[in-house]
Amino acid sequence: MILKPLAVGILSAAFLSTVSCFAQAPQKYHPTLESLDRHPLPQWYDGAKLGIFIHWGLYSVPGWAPINHPDHDFSSADYIRYNPYAEWYLNVLRVPGSPTAEYHKQHYGEQGYYDFAPTFNRESKKWNPDKMAAIFRDAGARYVVLTSKHHEGFTLWPSTTPNPTPSLKPSQLHAERDIVGELTTAVQNQGLKMGLYYSGGYDWTFNTGPIETDKDYDAVKPQSEAYGKYAFAQIHELIDRYHPAVLWNDIDWPKTGNALQVEADYYNAIPDGVIDDRFGIKHSDFTSPEYEKKDQISEKKWEECRGLGRSFGYNRAEGEKETIAPGELIALLVDIVSKNGNLLLDVGPEADGTIPPVQMERLKALGEWLKQNGEAIYDTTPWTKATGKSAEGDDLRFTKKGNDLYVTVLGKPKAQTITITDLPAKNGIAITQVGDNSDLGAKDQANGMRIALRGTPKGDYAYAFKLADYAR
Ligand code: GLC
Numbered sequence: 001m002i003l004k005p006l007a008v009g010i011l012s013a014a015f016l017s018t019v020s021c022f023a024q025a026p027q028k029y030h031p032t033l034e035s036l037d038r039h040p041l042p043q044w045y046d047g048a049k050l051g052i053f054i055h056w057g058l059y060s061v062p063g064w065a066p067i068n069h070p071d072h073d074f075s076s077a078d079y080i081r082y083n084p085y086a087e088w089y090l091n092v093l094r095v096p097g098s099p100t101a102e103y104h105k106q107h108y109g110e111q112g113y114y115d116f117a118p119t120f121n122r123e124s125k126k127w128n129p130d131k132m133a134a135i136f137r138d139a140g141a142r143y144v145v146l147t148s149k150h151h152e153g154f155t156l157w158p159s160t161t162p163n164p165t166p167s168l169k170p171s172q173l174h175a176e177r178d179i180v181g182e183l184t185t186a187v188q189n190q191g192l193k194m195g196l197y198y199s200g201g202y203d204w205t206f207n208t209g210p211i212e213t214d215k216d217y218d219a220v221k222p223q224s225e226a227y228g229k230y231a232f233a234q235i236h237e238l239i240d241r242y243h244p245a246v247l248w249n250d251i252d253w254p255k256t257g258n259a260l261q262v263e264a265d266y267y268n269a270i271p272d273g274v275i276d277d278r279f280g281i282k283h284s285d286f287t288s289p290e291y292e293k294k295d296q297i298s299e300k301k302w303e304e305c306r307g308l309g310r311s312f313g314y315n316r317a318e319g320e321k322e323t324i325a326p327g328e329l330i331a332l333l334v335d336i337v338s339k340n341g342n343l344l345l346d347v348g349p350e351a352d353g354t355i356p357p358v359q360m361e362r363l364k365a366l367g368e369w370l371k372q373n374g375e376a377i378y379d380t381t382p383w384t385k386a387t388g389k390s391a392e393g394d395d396l397r398f399t400k401k402g403n404d405l406y407v408t409v410l411g412k413p414k415a416q417t418i419t420i421t422d423l424p425a426k427n428g429i430a431i432t433q434v435g436d437n438s439d440l441g442a443k444d445q446a447n448g449m450r451i452a453l454r455g456t457p458k459g460d461y462a463y464a465f466k467l468a469d470y471a472r
Pocket of ligand 1: 055085087088250251290305312
């Protein structure tokens with residue numbers, strides 16, 4: 001489900017770089033918007049730029065969703081039947097005659113969805129959390145967010161809050177391994193922050209739906225006292241046991257579950273943690289657009305989430321064609337960062353924790369690119385402008401760190417010079433390609449700054465240049 005795009009505005013660089021330093025953190029947070037809004041955006045999150053999202057659950061066993069729907073339009077009438085999100089398998093299975101219902105009949109006959117639990121448990125025994133965490137580190141991510149409970153209601157930790165659903169056994173509702181705990185340890189051992197996703201708005205063990213049209217999105221949110229208490233208790237289990245650095249709630253929060261109290265309790269337990277904007281109240285550290293692009297710098301910190309393909313959960317039907325190309329992925333990250341965003345890039349592991357090869361390839365390309373060019377990405381702030389074009393036709397993005405300005409060319413430079421008329425000429429500026437220290441010098445600056453390349457620039461996909469002290 002997609003959120004409405006939020007208002008964006010251009011900000012002065014001065015405001016962007018000072019906002020997090022001047023906000024004063026209170027001693028103790030109270031369950032009011034006024035108190036929560038005093039939470040300063042932590043530097044670690046602002047500077048991290050890349051996180052990895054993991055959607056892993058019972059839906060990873062069938063791991064399937066249709067891929068042939070022509071577009072990704074959430075408002076089209078038959079969107080749900082052709083929902084490309086494989087983690088929605090259970091909902092679409094409940095829609096009579098849907099492609100998922102057909103697929104299920106063919107492959108699993110009369111077997112119920114929660115009967116995937118034993119297979120999930122058997123397969124996930126093969127998973128190696130340290131190996132997975134090392135993959136995310138090598139991809140250049142600085143944080144990870146795991147689905148602790150998706151809409152299906154199955155938890156990846158041994159929750160002790162009883163679920164009142166009469167027809168399901170506890171063994172169908174919880175993973176045998178403490179996946180949340182094991183991954184938290186492994187990720188932290190790699191020096192990354194660990195965050196948790198929780199589906200507060202939907203729990204299909206409480207309200208089975210299904211959602212068939214966009215009119216059902218709200219009706220299917222459980223609002224009973226029992227569910228409010230359940231969600232409140234579960235999210236407190238997560239906070240107390242795992243201290244997540246990101247509390248990433250999805251869809252909404254039950255009115256009976258006291259969102260203000262949850263957020264105050266979270267900040268009091270983890271003062272440098274961050275909260276997304278899907279708790280149904282007007283406080284958040286960042287907004288969470290999904291498969292959306294922004295055309296300007298946003299004053300409010302934002303985090304774009306999307307899968308490498310068109311699904312968050314593993315979809316075995318997806319291949320090369322449905323998966324973002326490495327060059328596009330790198331351009332996307334640079335674009336987001338230039339506009340004050342982070343990218344929360346999703347992987348959908350198979351039931352045994354394997355990341356599909358087509359996704360692995362993208363993670364590798366991204367990691368290699370960041371190894372060379374990370375200086376133009378991590379810990380930067382937006383400059384006064386995010387985008388530009390060179391006189392030679394290159395597509396440019398700007399970022400800034402201290403007094404240094406970074407210009408990234410998306411794709412291979414079109415010529416041996418990159419003339420940036422948007423940048424007033426300044427003399428004596430040292431220009432280097434990021435990750436390669438030989439001084440390129442700036443020549444003939446009558447038309448703005450001109451970078452003169454020597455031979456072929458090092459690397460692939462996108463080329464970052466540093467204009468030392470240009471932004472002073
Ligand atoms: C949506 C979807 C969901 C996905 C999430 C990620 O709300 O319902 O499947 O987990 O967004 O942003």
